[in-house]
Each structure stands twice: as C-alpha cells, then as structure tokens.
Amino acid sequence: MEGKVSKERKIGIAKVRTPGKVIISGEHSVVYHKSALVMAINLFTEAQVTVFSREEQPPSIEVKIFQRVSGEVICLYEPGETNDQKEAKLIEHIIQDCNLIPQHKITLLVEISSQIPIGAGLGSSAAYSIALSGALYLGIQLYLGNQCNLTKASLNHKVSRYADVLERLIHTNPSGVDVAISLNGGMLTFLKGETPAQNQITLLPDASNSLNMILVNTNKARNSKLTIEAVMKLRDEQKERFENLIAKIGKLTELVIEQYTIPEQQDQLLLLQMIEENHFLLKELGVSCTEIETILQILSKFGISAKLTGAGGGGCVVGFITKEQVVEDDSLQKELKQSGFSLFSGIELSQGGMTFEISTEKEISKL
Ligand SMILES: Nc1ncnc2c1ncn2[C@@H]1O[C@H](COP(=O)(O)OP(=O)(O)O)[C@@H](O)[C@H]1O
Ligand SMILES: C[C@@](O)(CCOP(=O)(O)O)CC(=O)O
Incomplete structure (x- = not known):
C-alpha cells in the first residue's frame, strides 16, 4: 500500500485494538432503558493508520480504508465515488470536530483486521466503530503534532462519541452497551440514559462467578x-x-x-x-x-x-x-x-478494553 503514496512524507503510525463482547443478560431491553450485564471477550478488532503529509497540490484530507481478510486486502472506502457511505460520514464528522481545515494536505491509510465474526452478536460493529474512529482521530493528532498532549481519558471520551456516530449509522437505534464494553473491557452493567452522556456504566472489577x-x-x-x-x-x-x-x-x-x-x-x-x-x-x-x-x-x-x-x-x-x-x-x-x-474454543474474559500505540519517526508511546 505504501507504493501508492510514494510522493508523500510518512509522519507515523498509530494502532488501536479493541475487544468484542458477550451480552450475558439484557439484549434488546437495554435499548429501552433497562440494565444489561455484559463482558468483553478475547476476540479483537485492530485498526492501524499510517499518516502521510503530502507536498503536492491540491490540499485535501484523503482517507483510504482497507481490510485484511485471510491475507487478502479489500478496499472498504476510498474518497470520491463512495461518499454516501457511513465511513464518509464518520470521516466528515471527525474532520469537523478536530477543526481540520481543507488547506491541509494529509493522507490517512487505515488497515482493519478483525478476529470478531461480523453479524454474529459479538459486537463486531462496535469494535469496528471504535477501532476506526480511534485510528482516524490518532492519525489527525499525529499529523497536527499533538500526540504528546493525548491522555487516555481524553481519547476514550472522543472515541466513544465518534464510535457512537458510526454505530448509529450501522444500527437504527443502538443502546451504546457494545461501545461501552469494548472501550472499557472486563465486565460491566450498562443502563442507557436519555442522552449518551447520561448512560450509567458500572465496572464490575471483582465479578467472579462459578x-x-x-x-x-x-x-x-x-x-x-x-x-x-x-x-x-x-x-x-x-x-x-x-x-x-x-x-x-x-x-x-x-x-x-x-x-x-x-x-x-x-x-x-x-x-x-x-x-x-x-x-x-x-x-x-x-x-x-x-x-x-x-x-x-x-x-x-x-x-x-x-x-x-x-x-x-x-x-x-x-x-x-x-x-x-x-x-x-x-x-x-x-x-x-x-x-x-x-x-468457539478458548473464549474468555478480556480484562482490557481499547488500547493504543503511537509511533512517530522519533518515539513510540503506548497509552
Ligand atoms: N470488521 C469490520 N469491518 C467492516 N465493517 C464491519 C466490521 N465489523 C462490523 N462491520 C459493520 O457492522 C455490520 C454488522 O454489525 P451487526 O449487524 O451489528 O453485527 P455484530 O453483532 O457483529 O455487531 C456490518 O454489516 C458492517 O457494516
Ligand atoms: C440488541 C442489542 O441490545 C445488542 C446488539 O448486539 P449485536 O449488534 O448483535 O452485537 C442492541 C443494542 O443494545 O444496541
């Protein structure tokens, strides 16, 4: 993929990895403001973004999204022909939220790989939404040179909002439980509020059951x-x-x-x-x-x-x-x-939720 952007200067790479989930109790009723009990599992979706700064005109913010499936690379999104896609709407939303003006010349190449089967009730859409949102946000921060100002809390906050945007485009009316568990990992109870900010998430650190x-x-x-x-x-x-x-x-x-x-x-x-x-x-x-x-x-x-x-x-x-x-x-x-x-064999609780890794020419930092 790098061959396609040979006239561009590579700034760095960021990776986001986030788990799938099993709802133990409360699917569907959680959409209607009843509690759900959910646990993260050890199947993950990963997004890696490579950030390039272009020298040639015209200025634009270009995003390409690829998916690696059984060694094959499939294009999920390219600018131009596919602008009615949900991914295009997410990209637009993040660019606006980051106040990224069109004068920038930036290319973000995102590669998705996932162990979570799609459409199997294990939260693949939420994990995809988080991994992609996180990769796009981190890519932009890398381009702007802001990576040193990032904190895990601020990233979690941004990514949960962006992932919610994509989840709403994929589902009709998601409760938010899938995004919450994938971000946090472990086991938690979730109660949907009137607005996403009012959702009640209670982590269950010692929830052991026989x-x-x-x-x-x-x-x-x-x-x-x-x-x-x-x-x-x-x-x-x-x-x-x-x-x-x-x-x-x-x-x-x-x-x-x-x-x-x-x-x-x-x-x-x-x-x-x-x-x-x-x-x-x-x-x-x-x-x-x-x-x-x-x-x-x-x-x-x-x-x-x-x-x-x-x-x-x-x-x-x-x-x-x-x-x-x-x-x-x-x-x-x-x-x-x-x-x-x-x-499935070897499925177990994933204590960890979303994790990040950023590497520039000079440094590698893990959040
Ligand atoms: N790894 C992925 N790559 C691209 N799109 C994905 C991926 N995982 C989920 N999706 C999107 O989410 C949809 C499936 O979501 P959904 O029906 O909620 O199933 P699940 O229960 O697995 O989350 C897919 O049709 C696709 O649009
Ligand atoms: C049915 C529901 O409660 C869970 C859906 O989970 P999944 O998309 O099948 O992984 C919907 C929701 O909570 O958003």
Whole structure:
C-alpha cells in the first residue's frame, strides 16, 4: 500500500485494538432503558493508520480504508465515488470536530483486521466503530503534532462519541452497551440514559462467578439493524405485549446482575434457570430462529443452559455450566458441527478494553 503514496512524507503510525463482547443478560431491553450485564471477550478488532503529509497540490484530507481478510486486502472506502457511505460520514464528522481545515494536505491509510465474526452478536460493529474512529482521530493528532498532549481519558471520551456516530449509522437505534464494553473491557452493567452522556456504566472489577461459559455460532449471518427494527415494530403494533416482555427481561436481568455482584446471593442452579427464562422471553420477543433453537436443543442434551446473545435472528448462543459439570467436548463439538454450527474454543474474559500505540519517526508511546 505504501507504493501508492510514494510522493508523500510518512509522519507515523498509530494502532488501536479493541475487544468484542458477550451480552450475558439484557439484549434488546437495554435499548429501552433497562440494565444489561455484559463482558468483553478475547476476540479483537485492530485498526492501524499510517499518516502521510503530502507536498503536492491540491490540499485535501484523503482517507483510504482497507481490510485484511485471510491475507487478502479489500478496499472498504476510498474518497470520491463512495461518499454516501457511513465511513464518509464518520470521516466528515471527525474532520469537523478536530477543526481540520481543507488547506491541509494529509493522507490517512487505515488497515482493519478483525478476529470478531461480523453479524454474529459479538459486537463486531462496535469494535469496528471504535477501532476506526480511534485510528482516524490518532492519525489527525499525529499529523497536527499533538500526540504528546493525548491522555487516555481524553481519547476514550472522543472515541466513544465518534464510535457512537458510526454505530448509529450501522444500527437504527443502538443502546451504546457494545461501545461501552469494548472501550472499557472486563465486565460491566450498562443502563442507557436519555442522552449518551447520561448512560450509567458500572465496572464490575471483582465479578467472579462459578459458571463456565461456552459460545456457539449458528453461522447464520444476520444484521442487528433488522432485528432491532423488528422489535421496534412489535413496540408499535403490540404495545402491551412488548412492554410486558421488556419489563420481564429487565427484572430478570437485575436478578442476574445480583448473582454476579452479591456473593452471598450466588445460587448456580437459580442462575442457570434465569438464563433459560431469559432465552424464553427473547424468543417471545421474536428474536430467536430455527438455528438458535436447534443449538439450544443440542446443548440441553449435554446439560448446558443457554440463551441467544446479541441481537439474535442468527449469530451466537452462549451456554453456561457449573464448574463441577463435566461436558464431553468432543461429542458436543461433533454434534454441533454435523448440524452446521461451530463451537468457539478458548473464549474468555478480556480484562482490557481499547488500547493504543503511537509511533512517530522519533518515539513510540503506548497509552
Ligand atoms: N470488521 C469490520 N469491518 C467492516 N465493517 C464491519 C466490521 N465489523 C462490523 N462491520 C459493520 O457492522 C455490520 C454488522 O454489525 P451487526 O449487524 O451489528 O453485527 P455484530 O453483532 O457483529 O455487531 C456490518 O454489516 C458492517 O457494516
Ligand atoms: C440488541 C442489542 O441490545 C445488542 C446488539 O448486539 P449485536 O449488534 O448483535 O452485537 C442492541 C443494542 O443494545 O444496541
């Protein structure tokens, strides 16, 4: 990619890395101001930006976005023909917010790479929004020579606002929970406020629970936007039924949060029952599908309590077992595979959230 910009002076490189997530309880109801419990997982999206200052005319701020998928490089965004794209709107927003005047001659080459499957309910859109926003912001700061003034807090603040802009363009009405967990990492509870500034985020540093978690992908790609819109349709067409279901999921989630935060109240079997009840309510809300139900049946044969995670309609199922429970992994894997599903291996909590690395000609700094 560098060959394309040989007449330009390289200023530096910045990298942003941020995790995906699993919603333990509260998907959909979180959009309607009920609490959600969510954890970051060890699958990451990374964006690397290389910053060039151009010498030749005309002045302009050029951004190109590439994605690396299985060794192949695909162009996601180039200036010119694709200006109605969501990425173009984000770039415009960040340029304005950074007061970058068009007299500048700057090229930002962004390369995205991701371990998070897209459209699987594991927060790929939020991780993409954060990684891209962070890379663009850091690229501009590098160009302006402002990198020494950056603090982690100010970066988090900027990136959460920018990522929210892109998430709104990808989804219809995101709650903000995915951006919050990806930025912070670990485990947290999230309550949507009337404005994003009023969102309540409570980090759960010591949230340890005696349950083990497994993750299964239906391999049925779907779009969160459509599922969120289907729930909005239910709200508009069957108000009472919708409100009843959202209230029940909200209450159940509060009880699940207690299980994770009040050690004296921990009751593994009760928690497993609540996971199953949560799935039943999500199914009633209309966001399950045949593939998810088939996975639930398979998992139940192995004694695993499970629910869909994320927007539903496809995507992933999260299953829980007690530490004492023994599951025949090979048989489970075989049965899931035969039906076209995949069991993730090695998925665990990611304590860290978004991280940055900046390198100029002279220095390397990590934030
Ligand atoms: N790594 C990525 N690169 C480019 N776009 C992405 C990436 N991840 C997510 N997206 C965008 O987000 C959309 C999927 O988001 P969504 O339906 O919410 O699924 P998920 O549950 O995985 O977040 C994609 O259609 C695409 O527009
Ligand atoms: C359905 C919802 O609660 C979670 C969506 O998660 P995902 O996009 O499927 O990863 C929507 C939201 O909170 O914005």
